[in-house]
Amino acid sequence: MASCADFEVDIEKRIHGALGEAGQALLEEHLAGCETCRAYQAAAREAEAVMSLRARTSAAEVDWARVERGIRGGVYASVRMLVGAVLAAAYMAGLVWLSTAPALREGRLLRTLPAMGLVVVLVALVAAYSARRLATLADHDEMLETHRALVLANVQWARRMQWAIAAIVAFLLYKALGGTAATYDPTVYYGGLAIPAAAAWYYLRKVKLPRVEREARDLGMAPRSEP
């Protein structure tokens, strides 16, 4: 004997054109005597009508040329990130230049070159991956479960990174305020490095982490609170 829940599933099938004739006849018979299922049918049809109307009116008002411009801008975002990486390397070079006595600048700049190159390579790798991230595992298993796993990994990564970057900022400030060096001024060098590191920490703590936690909550996960 079919229950009201079974007939409610049939109502959904009928609304979406997937209920056969025999099923329709049974459903009609049930609806004639069941007020609860009639109310469900009315609510389902009304919700479908509202959503369908909203989709039509929203799409009609979209400025597709603007969206296309945004897509083109997004396609070239990795170029902007690379430019940013080169600027970051130039910033490091500037700090070395400013913090070092004139006679020693060239030698110290040469020794810093590998670190600058590493910054550029790391940013290039991030830039190459970032735009594809949405497509990661998009053809894999149950979509929502895969997405949940990725979001949870993001939450954990962001939580760990905020502490790692906080530790780096603390180290840089310690070196800036208490360090001594014969060939350069640690206050300028480490203080200058601490500024972008602190900005990265602030972004992670106040923007990135709350965002991924909101996404996790929306997906029905309640990531364990931080102590």
Add this chain to the structure above:
Amino acid sequence: MAARLPDLSPDEEAEILAGVRAGGVARRQASDRLFRELREPLHALCVHLTGRRADAEDAVQEVFVAVHRALPGFRGACRLTTWVYRIALRAAFRARARRQDGEPLDPETPGGGGEGEMANRDEAIRAIAALARLPAGPRAVLSLFAVEGLSHREIADILGIPEGTVWSRLHAARRMLIESLSV
């Protein structure tokens, strides 16, 4: 015209993929074609999932940027349109998460019209707010079914679940929506 799933046959999808892999002008043409075919149904989906038109536009942009980058490496484990819809779901979830809790939904309401339609508009606002209160999973199922032209088989493919499960998920989501409406 309602947003409809494009009738891209497997051969047409293969043409698009070949164009993308050829590079140069062919890639640009293939990407443009995919954009024209999918933009409206994807926008319709994202409007329901994010609750705001501006967020939906951002999500659509992100989808096509990701598709442009990742398409050459698409392995063909599912249909191209299925793959793009999956990316759209994720982009929409992300776009919604960028919004602070409590930020208002779209001020505009579907239907328009004069005073006589005020009651209908109020109902529409209530329905949209109720949908926005649902968790991502039920919202995704309801939103996919609201995209005209998507069959339950295609929705099952997009979500990566058996066909029979799609109906039980839709029923559970509808029940949640009705409860949310009564709040």
